[in-house]
Amino acid sequence: MSTFQIDTATSRAHPTPAPMRRLTVPAIRDAKGKTPVVVLTAYTIRMAQILDPHCDMLLVGDSLGQVLYGLDSSVPVSLDMMIAHGAAVVRGSYHSLVVIDMPFGSYEESPEQAFRSAARILKETGAAAVKLEGGEAMAPTVAFLTARGIPVVGHVGLTPQAVNILGGYGARGRSEAERAKLIRDAQAIAEAGAFAVVVEGVVEPIAVEITRAIAVPTIGIGGSVECDGQVLVIDDMLGMFDRVPRFVKKYAQLSQQIDDAVADYAADVRARRFPTVEQTYQPKG
Numbered sequence: 001m002s003t004f005q006i007d008t009a010t011s012r013a014h015p016t017p018a019p020m021r022r023l024t025v026p027a028i029r030d031a032k033g034k035t036p037v038v039v040l041t042a043y044t045i046r047m048a049q050i051l052d053p054h055c056d057m058l059l060v061g062d063s064l065g066q067v068l069y070g071l072d073s074s075v076p077v078s079l080d081m082m083i084a085h086g087a088a089v090v091r092g093s094y095h096s097l098v099v100i101d102m103p104f105g106s107y108e109e110s111p112e113q114a115f116r117s118a119a120r121i122l123k124e125t126g127a128a129a130v131k132l133e134g135g136e137a138m139a140p141t142v143a144f145l146t147a148r149g150i151p152v153v154g155h156v157g158l159t160p161q162a163v164n165i166l167g168g169y170g171a172r173g174r175s176e177a178e179r180a181k182l183i184r185d186a187q188a189i190a191e192a193g194a195f196a197v198v199v200e201g202v203v204e205p206i207a208v209e210i211t212r213a214i215a216v217p218t219i220g221i222g223g224s225v226e227c228d229g230q231v232l233v234i235d236d237m238l239g240m241f242d243r244v245p246r247f248v249k250k251y252a253q254l255s256q257q258i259d260d261a262v263a264d265y266a267a268d269v270r271a272r273r274f275p276t277v278e279q280t281y282q283p284k285g
């Protein structure tokens with residue numbers, strides 16, 4: 001392969017020049033105090049195409065482990081999985097800023113390990129930024145990445161990659177010690193250079209306090225309406241699951257619609273009502 005050959009993973013599907021310029025990291029950072037930041041997860045090209053015009057950021061979340069692959073947690077998700085889905089979401093969008101979750105095990109060891117993983121993500125997907133979980137302990141890594149050209153979104157509170165430490169997905173910040181720690185975590189990540197911080201699964205007053213304490217937008221999920229933006233897992237808000245966390249609002253009942261459609265199809269096939277002349281090729285006459 002020639003040195004200058006472009007990897008097919010980063011080539012775009014859009015045949016014409018994009019009519020809208022993609023939102024930038026400074027644009028998201030500067031939204032604080034002005035306009036709420038709209039974020040949804042996306043994992044596939046078609047979904048990215050549908051969500052893109054409505055959103056400011058598309059997050060390729062490691063929640064794809066549970067949502068797409070049926071894994072028990074996000075812990076087993078690999079860098080290759082994130083890159084494959086990240087490239088698809090970049091190809092399906094031209095307005096939203098695409099942020100890709102760094103999966104468990106790809107960044108915690110050292111700032112150098114994080115840089116290698118994040119550089120692969122940006123080079124092989126075309127996305128503009130990564131997200132990583134953690135508070136004070138990850139601040140030096142956030143500073144290392146941002147100083148080297150990699151924009152970072154932080155993620156504090158209920159950090160699902162730490163499920164084996166936390167013991168579950170319950171809300172954080174119910175004790176005074178936990179409250180103080182969560183504020184320190186968010187401040188450390190923001191001061192290290194993160195351009196936004198996801199605040200997940202914390203009691204509401206803490207989400208408000210963090211939002212007031214840091215200079216960059218907070219993106220709430222199980223946070224507060226006072227956060228600077230909101231994010232939800234797309235399949236959750238579309239009603240693809242029966243059981244969802246308390247912080248989810250269902251804006252559609254897609255699993256019910258799919259169930260109805262597939263039941264109709266199965267009945268048509270069994271009754272020989274499908275296909276009709278409309279869906280078959282007839283000889284020229």
Ligand SMILES: Nc1nc(=O)c2c([nH]1)NC[C@@H]1CN(c3ccc(C(=O)N[C@@H](CCC(=O)O)C(=O)O)cc3)CN21
Pocket residue numbers: 062063066067074160168169170171201233235236244245246247
């Ligand atoms: N589909 C999906 N949605 C998510 O929001 C999500 C994922 N997957 N995977 C990664 C993490 C895991 N998250 C989760 C998972 C479960 C709960 C949950 O069941 N919460 C319960 C309370 C649980 C408890 O108190 O122990 C709830 O009723 O809200 C919350 C967040 C958030 N993220």
Ligand SMILES: CC(C)C(=O)C(=O)O
Pocket residue numbers: 041059060061062063064101155198200221231232233
């Ligand atoms: C829920 C969001 C914040 C996330 O990290 C994910 O989808 O993995």
Ligand SMILES: [Mg+2]
Pocket residue numbers: 061062063074101
């Ligand atoms: Mg995640």
